[in-house]
Amino acid sequence: MDFEKNLLEGKVILITGAAGGIGEMVSKTFAQQGATVILLGRKISKLEKLYDQIEQAGYPQPAIYPLNLESAAPHDYEELSNRLGEEFGRLDGLVHCAATVGGLTPIEHYDIMRWYQVLQVNFNAPFMLTKACLPLLKQSETASVVFTTDSVGKQAKAYWGAYGVSKAALENLNKMLAEEFESQHIxxxxxxxxxxxxxxxxxxxxxxxxxxxxxxxxxxxxYLYLMSEQSKEISGQRFTAKELLEKL
Ligand SMILES: NC(=O)c1ccc[n+]([C@@H]2O[C@H](COP(=O)([O-])OP(=O)(O)OC[C@H]3O[C@@H](n4cnc5c(N)ncnc54)[C@H](OP(=O)(O)O)[C@@H]3O)[C@@H](O)[C@H]2O)c1
Known part of the structure; x- marks a missing residue:
């Protein structure tokens, strides 16, 4: 992929699920492109390992923010927003990578508590986090929020239960936010x-x-394309990675 260097220079970007398979690579790519990445995850040891790798590579010093999205309450998101505000004054990007599947089960047998847990991590948490970060995103000259979705969010499929519903809801929320901020720079x-x-x-x-x-x-x-200025006219859309990579 032929990208210019330092496409994200000086940007401050929060990534959830930062220690997961995709989140880790997104975090490293953004840091390599000059961003200060805030690594949000629930296991401190995994976040520290990633922090060290980014620091040793000579990229901008990252930050770690441990948070369990299943148990986090609204005041935890407010605290996060306040702390980022004090430290950085703004947020240029927010990437939601964290998710849990909860297992594939027919609705007839779906455990109610599991349903709540999956929706909490995959949908309520991104909603609360995005909402809490809006004042910081507004402080950026041009901010980008990326929700990681799945094909079962677009097209319902048997047994995907709360995971599929959570991704469909995220896609709906994405469009809603894009419309509400149409005239603004997020x-x-x-x-x-x-x-x-x-x-x-x-x-x-x-x-x-x-x-x-x-x-x-x-x-x-x-992800880099959606976070960089190259996509600054694009909002309210849903892409597969393949579609975007073919364009680049
Ligand atoms: N891989 C695929 O084929 C695929 C396909 C379509 C969509 N996706 C989407 O891509 C995104 C990233 O998935 P991935 O493949 O990178 O999966 P992954 O490696 O399992 O990463 C998921 C991340 O979410 C974090 N997470 C789960 N529950 C959490 C909680 N309660 N609080 C905080 N963090 C929590 C995990 O933390 P721990 O490390 O602590 O478990 C992990 O870092 C997800 O949104 C997924 O739906 C993936």
Whole structure:
């Protein structure tokens, strides 16, 4: 992929699920392109490992923000926003990568508590986090928010339960936000990475040969495109990584 260097120089970008398969590669790619990345995840040891890798590579010093999205309450998001405000004064980007599948189950047998948990992590948390970050995103000259979606968010499929519903809801929220901020300098888009070689995918399709799948490294440029000024006229859209990579 032929990108200019330092496409994200000076930008401050928060990434959820930063220690996950896709989130980690997105975080490293953004840092490599000059961004200060705020790594949000629930396991401090994984975040610290990623922090060290970014620092040792000589990229801008990242920050770590441990938060469990299943148990986080509205005041936790307010606190996060306040702390980022004090530290950085603004936010230029927000990428939602964190998600949980919760297992594939027919609705007839779907555990109610699991339904709540999946919707909490995959939908309520991105809603609360985005809402809390809006004042900081407004402080940016041009901000970009990316929701990571899935094909089952666009087209319902049996057994995907709360995961599918959460992604459909995210896609709806994305359009709503894009319309509400149409005349402002914050853009919102959904990105579907499609089948990618991560633990997430392996858990759902244990019999699949992972070598047949694209790596997170292959799809990271699609996130970079949506975060960079190259996409500054684009909002309220839904893309697959493949669609964007073909354009680049
Ligand atoms: N891989 C694919 O084939 C594929 C296809 C379509 C869409 N997607 C989407 O791509 C995104 C990234 O997925 P991935 O493949 O990179 O999966 P992954 O490696 O499992 O990463 C998911 C991340 O979400 C974090 N997370 C889960 N529950 C959390 C919680 N309660 N609080 C905070 N963080 C939590 C995980 O943290 P821990 O590390 O602590 O578990 C992990 O870092 C997801 O939104 C997924 O829906 C993936």
């Amino acid at each position: 853009r919102f888009n959904c990105l579907d990475p499609e089948a990618t070689k991560t633990f997430f995918r392996a858990r759902i399709y244990p019999g699949e040969n992972p070598q047949t799948l694209p790596s997170p490294e292959t799809i990271a440029p699609a």
